Amino acid sequence: MALRNWYVVLAISAGAMTSAIAQSDFQPSPNAKQDAPRLIEIMNAAQVQHLKLWFAGKSKNWDLAAFELRQLTDSLAQAAIFYPGIPVSNVTTMKEPLLSIADAISAGDNRGFAVSMRALTDGCNACHTSMERGFIAIGLPTNQQPPANQIFTPIGKGPKK
Numbered sequence: 803m804a805l806r807n808w809y810v811v812l813a814i815s816a817g818a819m820t821s822a823i824a825q826s827d828f829q830p831s832p833n834a835k836q837d838a839p840r841l842i843e844i845m846n847a848a849q850v851q852h853l854k855l856w857f858a859g860k861s862k863n864w865d866l867a868a869f870e871l872r873q874l875t876d877s878l879a880q881a882a883i884f885y886p887g888i889p890v891s892n893v894t895t896m897k898e899p900l901l902s903i904a905d906a907i908s909a910g911d912n913r914g915f916a917v918s919m920r921a922l923t924d925g926c927n928a929c930h931t932s933m934e935r936g937f938i939a940i941g942l943p944t945n946q947q948p949p950a951n952q953i954f955t956p957i958g959k960g961p962k963k
Contacts (some may be wrong), residue, residue, distance in 0.1 A: 838884040848877040849940065852926070853952075856943050859907065859915045861954040867907045867915070875900055892929040899925050 808953045851874035858866035878900075882893040899922035906914035919942060 839880070840883050841881060842880045844877050844884070845938075848874055848881070851877060852923070852940065853943055855903075856919055857954040859903075859912075859919065861956070862910065862912070863954055863956040864910055865956070866954065868904075871903055871907060873898070888929075888931050889932065892932060895928070896922070896925050 815835055851939070852872050852904055854868055856868035858864075858870055878893070878896055881889075882888055899918055902918035903915065903922060905911075906918050923942055928942075930936055930938045
């Protein structure tokens with residue numbers, strides 16, 4: 803339950819900060835954009851985190867899935883904070899899928915995890931479309947070998963190598 807509360811606070815904070823910045827006369831320093839990661843860098847990280855989250859959950863490695871979900875949530879919040887041109891509604895609509903994934907991870911619920919990941923993926927694509935970037939389409943990975951060298955099966959539960 804603590805994991806779920808953390809996501810609620812993060813999602814609300816990111817939305818509130820983005821809204822406050824967008825509605826205020828706050829002018830960031832000229833150096834602010836130089837210090838902020840480029841949006842493509844944040845989104846590339848989010849794409850990898852989404853991929854790793856999927857494979858961790860499908861492998862029932864709930865600790866790794868929880869870690870990747872935190873990383874992904876941080877990346878989405880970072881995008882909202884550094885890039886206030888992203889509509890607040892795009893950020894807040896991601897809250898429910900993220901919370902559902904957190905609940906599924908906490909419960910070790912494979913089916914709930916898969917359903918929630920589909921909703922999250924749909925939210926990603928809806929955000930891209932609303933930002934006139936619909937050509938950037940994200941999907942759930944197939945059952946192919948993950949394109950990574952990370953082991954997703956929990957330690958001690960998979961084949962020995």
